Amino acid sequence: MTTRMWDAAPAVGLGLILALLLPACNRETTSTTPTPAPTAARPAEPPAATPPSMPPPNPWLAESVYPTSHFNPAATDSVLIAGPVGSRNLTAADVATVPTLITSNPTMKRVGGEVIAFASGAVGVQKIRVTGDAFEAVGGLLPYPGFEKSAAMATPTALDAALTQLDAAYRAKDETKILDALKGLGAAGLNMESGINGVYNLFDRDGNHYCVYGGTHVLKTTDGNVVGDPPRIVKTADVAKGLPADVARSVTRIIGLNMTYDGFLAAAAPGALIILDRDLNVKASVTFNGEAVDNSIVIDENNGIYVVTEKHMNKVIWNGTTLSTDEKDGAWSSAYDSMPGEKALAMGAISRGSGTTPTLMGFGSDPDKLIVIADAAETGSNAVAFWRDAIPAGFQQKPGTQSNRIADQIRIDISQMTIEPSPNVLGYGVAFLNSTYPKPLPAGPGNAFTGGITRPAPIGIQKFNWNPDKDAFEKAWINHEVDNTDIMVPVVSAATGLLYAAHKDKGVYQYVGLDWTTGEIKSRWVFPDDSRRWNALGGITTVMENGDLMIGGVFAVKRLKIGGGGTTARP
Numbered sequence: 001m002t003t004r005m006w007d008a009a010p011a012v013g014l015g016l017i018l019a020l021l022l023p024a025c026n027r028e029t030t031s032t033t034p035t036p037a038p039t040a041a042r043p044a045e046p047p048a049a050t051p052p053s054m055p056p057p058n059p060w061l062a063e064s065v066y067p068t069s070h071f072n073p074a075a076t077d078s079v080l081i082a083g084p085v086g087s088r089n090l091t092a093a094d095v096a097t098v099p100t101l102i103t104s105n106p107t108m109k110r111v112g113g114e115v116i117a118f119a120s121g122a123v124g125v126q127k128i129r130v131t132g133d134a135f136e137a138v139g140g141l142l143p144y145p146g147f148e149k150s151a152a153m154a155t156p157t158a159l160d161a162a163l164t165q166l167d168a169a170y171r172a173k174d175e176t177k178i179l180d181a182l183k184g185l186g187a188a189g190l191n192m193e194s195g196i197n198g199v200y201n202l203f204d205r206d207g208n209h210y211c212v213y214g215g216t217h218v219l220k221t222t223d224g225n226v227v228g229d230p231p232r233i234v235k236t237a238d239v240a241k242g243l244p245a246d247v248a249r250s251v252t253r254i255i256g257l258n259m260t261y262d263g264f265l266a267a268a269a270p271g272a273l274i275i276l277d278r279d280l281n282v283k284a285s286v287t288f289n290g291e292a293v294d295n296s297i298v299i300d301e302n303n304g305i306y307v308v309t310e311k312h313m314n315k316v317i318w319n320g321t322t323l324s325t326d327e328k329d330g331a332w333s334s335a336y337d338s339m340p341g342e343k344a345l346a347m348g349a350i351s352r353g354s355g356t357t358p359t360l361m362g363f364g365s366d367p368d369k370l371i372v373i374a375d376a377a378e379t380g381s382n383a384v385a386f387w388r389d390a391i392p393a394g395f396q397q398k399p400g401t402q403s404n405r406i407a408d409q410i411r412i413d414i415s416q417m418t419i420e421p422s423p424n425v426l427g428y429g430v431a432f433l434n435s436t437y438p439k440p441l442p443a444g445p446g447n448a449f450t451g452g453i454t455r456p457a458p459i460g461i462q463k464f465n466w467n468p469d470k471d472a473f474e475k476a477w478i479n480h481e482v483d484n485t486d487i488m489v490p491v492v493s494a495a496t497g498l499l500y501a502a503h504k505d506k507g508v509y510q511y512v513g514l515d516w517t518t519g520e521i522k523s524r525w526v527f528p529d530d531s532r533r534w535n536a537l538g539g540i541t542t543v544m545e546n547g548d549l550m551i552g553g554v555f556a557v558k559r560l561k562i563g564g565g566g567t568t569a570r571p
Contacts, residue, residue, distance in 0.1 A: 051080055051494040052427030053364035056301045060263035062109035062203035066542050069105055069200045070422060070489070073258055073299040074360035078426040082495035083543045084562040085513070087524040095528060096135035097556040098128050101154040101188055102195070104552050105540040109203040114227045115545065119557050120198030120211035123151040123189045125221055127231050128557065133546060135559040139230025142221065144197060144213040150189035158188040163555050166449065166532045170507065175454040179446055185554070199538075200257040200296055204278060208234065210265060215253040216240040218267065218280050235280050239267060242282030247272055250287060256296025256357065260303050262320055268297045273307050273316055275323060286316055286323045294351040296422075298358050298371070300388065304330065306360070306371050310352040311338050313373060313386050313405075334405035336384055337377035339417075351376075355420040361385065361430060361466060368468045370407055372430055374419035381418050383432060383464055383473055384409040395471065410473040414460035414480075421489045422540075424499060428466040429476065429516065431492070431499060433484045434458045445554065448537045451485030452504050458484045461501065463519060477519030482512060488536040488551070491543050492516055498523065500549060502536040509534035511541075511549060511560065525562055534558065 055074035061067040070077050103121040108130065110116075116138075117128040124143040129136045143151035162184045169177035201211035207225040212218055220234040240248045250271035258266045264283065265276040270292050275284040291309035298306045303318040314333045317324045325331045336354070354373045362369040369388040374381045385407040387395075397404035412419065414434040424431045437447045438456040451457040461484075463476040481503075488502035498513035508530050513523030527534040532555070539552035547563025 053362075053366050054078075054080060055360065055363055056261075058259055058261050060205050060259050060261065062205055062207060064108040064110055064115065064203070065545055066106075066108045068107055068202035068259060069257070069296065070298075070357065070540060071491075073261070074363075074425075075296070075298045075357050075422055076359060076425045077422060077489055077540065078424055078492045078494065079543050080494045081543055081545065082547050082564065083491065083493040083498055083500050083513070084525070084547050084549065084560075084564060085496055085498070085523055086562075088562075089526045090528050090560070090562070092528045094561050095534070096559040096561065097533070098126060098135065098137045099156040099159050099556050100126055100141075100552075101159060101185070101190060102537075102552075102554050103557050104199045104538050105201075105542065106550065106552065106557055107201050107203055107209070108542075109207050111207065111225045111227050116223070116227065117550070117557075118201065118203070118209045118221070118231065119552070120201045120209070120213075120219075122194040122197050123147045123154050125198070125209070125211070125219075125231050126557075127223060129227065130544065130550070130559070133548065133561055138223075138228065142231045142233070144217075144219060145233070145236050146214060147189075147194060147197075150191065150194055153187065153189035155188075159555050162188050163531070163533055167530075170449070170453060170532055171530070173454060175450055178449050178454070179441075182445055182449060196253065200255075202257060202259055204259065204263070208278070210257060210278075212254040212257055212267070216251055216269070218254070218257070218265070218276065220278070220280060237276075237280035239269075239274060239276065239280075239282060242276075243272075243274065243285055247285050247287055250290070255293060258297050258299050258305075260299055260305070260318055261301050262303060262318075264318070266297055266299060266305055266318070268293050268295070268307060270294070271309075273297065273305060273323065275318060284318070284321070284323045286325055288312070288314065292352045295354065296357040298360055300360060304388065306358045306388075308354045308356070308358050308373055310354075310376075311335060313354075313358065313371065313384075315371075315388070330389070332405060334386055335402040336373070336375045336406070337382065337402065337409075339376050339378040343378075351418060351420065355418040355435070357422040359423050359425045359430070360388070361425045361428065362388070366428070366468075368407070368428075368466065368471070370466065372423060372425065374412060374415075374423065374432055375409070376418040381412045381415045382409040383412055383423075383430065385466065385473065392471075408472045410464060410475070412462055414462045414478060420487050421484075424490055424492045426492045426494060426516065428468065429463055430466070431461055431463040431490070433482075433487070433490070433501070434460040434462075435484055435487050437485075445537055448485045448487065448535065449532065452483050453507050457504070460484070461490075461499075461514065461519070463516075476517075479514055479519040479521070481521060482514070486536045486553075487538055489540040491541040491549075493543055500541050500543070502541070502551070509536075511551075525560060
């Protein structure tokens with residue numbers, strides 16, 4: 001909960017709206033002089049000659065770099081293709097934009113020789129042609145059913161008016177005005193219903209697009225795989241109406257969406273996991289004893305579905321017909337360290353229990369197969385790895401862990417509470433962003449737009465390596481420079497050996513490339529000016545096929561034209 005605002009975890013969307021309605025006012029003044037990008041940068045450490053194993057392709061997802069949120073059903077947020085290298089101050093020509101009201105992460109598909117993105121945002125779906133270095137809206141915004149009035153308000157003119165007000169407030173370093181400007185987004189169509197729409201989304205292999213909106217609705221759209229045609233609605237369904245009454249009571253909103261390896265949609269909701277066919281008919285569901293689910297889900301190639309609740313990490317088995325939580329079918333459940341949800345929310349968390357969408361680690365011939373989260377321990381968050389399948393013979397429960405299902409856990413030194421952005425996994429490396437706001441407002445965009453400006457920012461990224469010989473995490477590095485106020489999930493490229501992360505320096509937006517081996521910043525791209533247009537709030541960084549970066553955010557989807565042609569790391 002992309003994630004929260006957006007995995008951050010979609011639950012953050014509700015906090016986002018509360019923050020718009022219930023701002024707080026404190027001040028800390030910081031300098032705003034931007035640091036120029038270096039004129040040159042040393043290359044990253046060369047990546048391994050043989051790239052790490054990646055999750056098996058899901059044959060039911062569209063062929064593209066990015067067919068689903070978090071890139072693949074395992075949610076690794078890593079790719080084999082090359083991202084950008086070098087450093088420079090960007091000009092206006094280097095950043096293409098398509099206006100949208102809060103888009104977390106567009107997904108992509110191929111149509112012949114073309115590449116198409118659908119950006120499902122707060123009030124509707126926008127199609128964008130992204131072939132080569134193009135970034136062109138195709139048709140207008142397709143409103144979600146029931147959101148036509150809100151969509152009509154979210155015009156480029158209205159978005160620019162809100163942005164102008166926010167930019168002026170930022171330049172004045174006036175927190176009250178910043179928060180008032182965010183409330184002004186209501187005039188562009190943002191409201192209690194629209195805040196978390198469209199966050200998790202995917203394309204199936206036939207080119208149909210699926211996303212969640214309006215709490216419990218799933219939308220299926222298509223463009224008929226015609227490049228010049230706008231999207232149109234195929235079907236919409238209120239999932240709650242297809243559930244048994246006892247399950248429906250807990251399904252007030254759908255948090256995450258993923259695709260099984262036999263072509264069914266898996267949806268996560270508070271307290272429930274739901275399976276739908278691609279015509280949006282409910283096929284199965286399972287609940288978790290009243291425990292909240294505030295994050296999305298991941299799926300392995302054998303249709304093991306991994307769901308983290310506020311107290312337990314669960315593996316549920318989908319056999320093509322039913323869902324099972326029975327150990328004899330391969331399912332399991334393990335407790336992990338977690339503080340009471342009310343305490344976590346009072347401290348500024350946006351999730352109950354773990355804030356991270358779980359991430360699979362270990363694929364193909366890798367000796368250990370794990371599932372990784374950040375927990376919500378009261379003494380500070382830990383990286384926790386669980387054995388995905390059978391617990392190795394002779395493995396003994398480690399001191400301080402909740403069960404012998406936990407392969408290892410280690411303190412994340414940079415965070416005082418649970419991590420919200422989903423971790424990045426490449427090979428046996430895993431990186432976590434600090435998402436603890438030192439002096440938080442209520443959850444939502446108020447934190448992202450005041451952090452590093454009038455309030456201190458959450459700083460730092462930490463990487464661990466899994467050692468399969470020792471069944472243990474080992475500390476790799478900590479970067480104490482990166483400003484994580486946008487809670488933007490980075491991406492790591494095996495081909496360049498860089499992790500690409502959103503950053504602000506003295507309030508000015510940048511993207512940086514960190515060496516995956518050392519954590520050192522090797523590349524830096526400074527946006528063209530100090531506008532808040534360049535925010536990446538709650539999104540997931542995407543490496544395009546030519547090495548450009550695509551990012552979401554509050555006012556527009558952005559394409560950073562900084563790629564070098566897109567080389568792929570190959571075995």
